[in-house]
Amino acid sequence: MFTKKNMLYISFFFAFIGILAVIDTLYFGREESFNLTRQIPWGMHIAGYVFFVAISTGLCLIASIGHVFHLKEFEQMSKHLILLSIITLFAAFFVIGIELEYPTRLIIYAIISPNLQSPMWWMGTLYSLYTVLLVAEFYFLQQKKFKLAGILGLIGVAADIIAHANLGALFSVARPFWSGAFLPPYFIVLAIQSGAAVMVIFLTLIQTHNKLQLTSSIRAGRRLLAIAIGVMFLFQASRMMSSAIMSAPDVYNGAMTMLAGPLKWHFWIGEVFLGMLLPLGLLSKSSDENNLAVYASCSAIFGMFFMRFNHVIAGQMVPVRDYYKLELVDNFLQYTPSFSEIATIVGGLGFTFIAYYYAEKYFKMEREIS
Amino acid sequence: MPYNKITRRKFLKSSAIASSLFLAFAGAGIPVLFSDEPKEQLSNFSANNYIYTSCGICVNKCGVKAHVEGGHIIRLEPNPHFPKSRGMVCARGNAGARLPYSADRLKFPLIRVGERGENKWRKASWEEALQMVGENLNKVVEKYENRSAVMFVSTEGFQEEFFKTFAEAFGSYNLLRHPTLCLSSNIQGFSAVFGNYPDADVKNAKYIIFTGSNRLEALITPDSIDLMKTGPKKLVVIDPRFTKTAAKANEWLPIKVGTDLAFALAMIHVLINENLYNKQFVEENTFGFEELKIHIQKYTPEWAEIETEISADKIRQITREFAENAPKSVYYPGRRSSFSKNDAELRRAMAMVNALVGAYNVEGGLVQTQKIKLNKIEFEPVWYDNNADDRLEAGKVKFLAESSGAWIPFRNAVLEEKPYPVKAMMVYKQNPVESVPNRKKTIQMMKSMDFVCVIDIEMSDTAYYADVILPESTYLERWDPAHSLSGIEPLVTFRQPVIQPLHDTKSCFEIMQGLTKTCNLETNPFDYTIQEYIQKQVEDYEGAYESLLNKGVYIPKNIPSPYGNRGFKTQTKKIEFYSDKYKRKGLNPMPVYETVTEIPEGKFKFTVGRHAFFTHSSTQNMDYLNTIMKENVLWLNTEKAKNLGIKNNDLVKVKSSVGEGILKAFVTQGIRTDTVFFVHGFGSKSKGLTKTHGIGASEAEILEDHWEPISGNALMHETLVEVTKVRS
Amino acid sequence: MNGKKRYAMVIDTHKCFDCKACTIACKMENGVADSDQEYRNWVDTGEIIGVFPNVSQKFTPGQCNHCTNAPCVKVCPTTATYRDENGFVRVDYEKCIVCKYCMIACPYDARFVSSTTHTVDKCTFCAHRVGRGELPACVETCPSKTRTFGDLNDPKSEVSKLLRENEYKVLKPETGAEPNIFYI
């Protein structure tokens, strides 16, 4: 099933769906092709963007952990991880590029009339910097200038952590439900979780398709994933408990959309079961001989997408105008992503696989372990 | 063409595509392809660009000044020179700025090609359409040897004057207007007592009782505005439903439908028996007080409590407060009074309550209105021999207004073809299919006609059943004659076009000119231009025409004070508590209460009422207004809803003896348990009303055709309905 | 303060009867699309609360508060949203990238994506009319004069007077946005 050919076919199909989304968006215009409303202006795209960015961040962090601490299991794969990190970052840019009405204006006016107060400005700036660093790091790895690459990697990690923490802050300044000191670390843990899951999948694919022996790296990835999920579990549990017990109405209601409101399936099935319980269960049964870790990672990735989605949407489902609050259960705002919105994300996934496949070939990395 | 949605949208799309292509290939430095600059940069608009005219969306005719740029109406702003509207324009008046641009407008004459009501039409030239109307009217007159076999149907509006003139020149007695759907019992009742139908001095009143007058949704200028701006000290709202007026009131008394007369009589009882009335005023100005005193004894508050379900104590309290604040207290006459069977008598009793406390022609009380007299260009009506003796429904109504008729008895007579057949129908600016109770009967009547012509601006439900539809220019595209608006502060206004007609439409005046030729009239009452006509109308007042053009309004300087006794135009020249005129007609000389029919278990009284966003049946389909309210919903009391297993937003069926409608339920604590209500104007038959066709329910469809014989008014709160759940 | 203005609006909710003239007037004046998603101001129709016949209902007009410490201004990456020297919080349509961050950040739901400008839009306090010496459209058309507009830096203005003479509140003071629409 997971043959090279099949994987490519599926990826091209996904990418095709993504192209349909692009056409749909450009032809019908964003107002018509997205199910966004005045009260829920951020939807699937923002979730998808954060999702891809987190994977990129996670991969970069893992690769750099290898470098910095000379952990052989990660270090030997760092070039692959960095490449994948670059590709997922571009997937993220693709998704946000579709979302924004005038992405080019961002470039122009971020330079000629910047707002240094805005986390969004910092996001753009830091991720641009981060992109440059990643590409440079990859370049030097390719040139086998490991020392330089290592230094860049270190700066990259710093930029990356700052950028990703900033992303957390971007949310937290905007809405009560998103605020709180926990958001930046939550974002970092989530990134590591994402990176680890993606790493397990890709390394397993690389191992089977490229006939490489990566057991120890995969094993380390499995452990990292399990730890990250564990930490995340504690994070979420304490967050939900505190939100549900002793917090401002906005925060309480936001949590309620997930615990018992319109997002309850997304939360209990998507986030808790697929994102945490199932992967942990599978991981506990996984070994070097079986593929359970791949299934666990897929499930975790699904779950993490729900996590992103729930996070972005729950923060907006509580109407900000007070007077709605009388009977909130009836009055939670509704959002269901449109075809075009879902398809963009699917396209991003397809793009990631295809790009990685060809990039690996192009850079002749198939047999390589750095 | 500004505001052309299609081109604009396409433009935006291509700009989006272009900008993305730029993104893909160029990467940066993309020019901004589209942006709406802030308005102040775009426009070199100055105050001189305003064109003054008056709003045409409802009966109030508020003063507006149109902000027009490049031949396009930006907005209709309040006219500060126009005292009656107190410097406001309501939601409907504002949305009027887009009325000419509506996609659903009638854009050229239409001639029916399918069956009536099949919605099959062909486009026609004005020449052909007018020719066709003329020929058909001539044919009907010949066939039935009766000019009154052609009925003329219309509602108030500036141009209606020409339509009425045409009907007169045509020689038909049967001009059928809207008052018997609206306020004829009100006018009748108040006039019977005072000799006129007064206005309330809301601005100066200290205490106001509204009984079935939803003044904050049923806007009447200046009353609605004065009510909120200066406001009385205390406002009491008697209404079975918690309206927005009730929301702003000091007290809301949810009276049992149709029992207001009991409340009013009990007030009279308390005023007299507790000696709260103004003895001097009563002595000097009234007739029949002693008779009234005896007559009223049986109408105690305790008796009224049983009828109205408002406690006797409450009635006493309200009456005492009313007397304390007199003469600055008003038992508000209201406007629409097509309510319940006691209505004409109710209005008499209300007038008497006001009279007893001397709240008449004084500041803060009821005040006789004044009107600025305008000229007319006279014409000599021709006497035609091939005519009936009288109106079709003559003799059926005690006080029939000859010039307006009585809708329901008239329609019954058409259907019975008695005393003579009426076989052609000319309709101007009225929508009887929706505004006359029992829609099926109106459609049946239209189908019984040899010929029907409707003059409208959109495909109303009435136009839908016509043979020929003549499209009128909207009120913003035409000259309208000067019009004298009576009131405590009377004024003259008019209309001038703020833009040229956008489509192949004409004003009613031009249409009547055309018909004068094709109908072979022996006289031509329209031998002038409309501007000449307006000048003639105001020629007695110096500077009036210029004032109209430049300020949209004319008010003579020497208008006398509205206050102070100006005599009474009754038979006794006094305020009549006792009416000999009524007695001679076989009616009660003093108001007598008839018990209302009980509401059986499982049924509800259906009531109608206004909504601030809509005018009758005519603005629900309008852009912008429809966005505020897209469908009507059935108001149903929470307790009753629970018993019926109906939740908010469930789909329910409302069924009367004549029809039914399906709409969503609005479950609320704001209505009596035995009463239901929904907003007028949805559930249209016409497919030309794209936003209301088949959406929600129609009142006319379920209203039974009750009417009362004193004024001929329709009774719209006498229908019992059943409510059942269709689905969740 | 030398001649600078601080424009503000005072809304007397007791007078508002939910006629929505303000909403439509604003749409006309400012070319806002005929859509239930797009509006610069609104009037919230409160529920009918209580038990028959002891019920009540409130109507609350709202719009951009032109906050002194505006969250939308803070978060806008391109400074498309800015607060000008007279206290108008404005959107420069040229600079707006429609990231919608400001819509998320505004505590009052005052912003929307406009299908006529294809950018984010919101109440401008009718700056173009105020510049001509006229009142904002919503203020002018309001039948009950629920809304009063003026300069808080001018102690003689109607708004200053109303705030001196009445108790007032702003919406969600806890956000620290410092709104310039006051409710009495």
Ligand SMILES: Nc1nc2c(c(=O)[nH]1)N[C@H]1C(S)=C(S)[C@@H](COP(=O)(O)OP(=O)(O)OC[C@H]3O[C@@H](n4cnc5c(=O)[nH]c(N)nc54)[C@H](O)[C@@H]3O)O[C@H]1N2
């Ligand atoms: N069910 C029910 N029936 C009612 C009432 C109710 O509340 N419920 N209310 C009653 C009352 S009080 C009244 S006054 C009547 C009013 O009833 P109508 O007089 O029938 O008034 P509308 O329903 O507004 O219909 C007016 C028609 O005129 C058209 N029109 C608008 N402007 C123009 C124009 O400039 N030129 C031309 N030629 N046509 C134009 C509109 O498109 C519409 O078709 O309804 C009465 N009937």
Ligand SMILES: Nc1nc2c(c(=O)[nH]1)N[C@H]1C(S)=C(S)[C@@H](COP(=O)(O)OP(=O)(O)OC[C@H]3O[C@@H](n4cnc5c(=O)[nH]c(N)nc54)[C@H](O)[C@@H]3O)O[C@H]1N2
């Ligand atoms: N926005 C708007 N304003 C309008 C109009 C419009 O179409 N739209 N039309 C204009 C015209 S032509 C007219 S005639 C006036 C009409 O204006 P109003 O005279 O105020 O009449 P409605 O709003 O039809 O009905 C008044 C109230 O009577 C209540 N009611 C029903 N049955 C009873 C009863 O038995 N007793 C009591 N006490 N109350 C009862 C209803 O619940 C309703 O709230 O409005 C004018 N103003």
Ligand code: SF4
């Ligand atoms: S009340 Fe409204 S619709 Fe009626 S005339 Fe005045 S502005 Fe026009």
Ligand code: SF4
């Ligand atoms: S109300 Fe919202 S949009 Fe207006 S200034 Fe305040 S934060 Fe900005």
Ligand code: SF4
């Ligand atoms: S949507 Fe426009 S105005 Fe709002 S934050 Fe983004 S760039 Fe600024």
Ligand code: SF4
């Ligand atoms: S001030 Fe102007 S832009 Fe703001 S809500 Fe009022 S009319 Fe609209």
Ligand code: SF4
């Ligand atoms: S116009 Fe005035 S009274 Fe009407 S809804 Fe708006 S604020 Fe309220």
Ligand SMILES: [Mo]
């Ligand atoms: Mo009426």
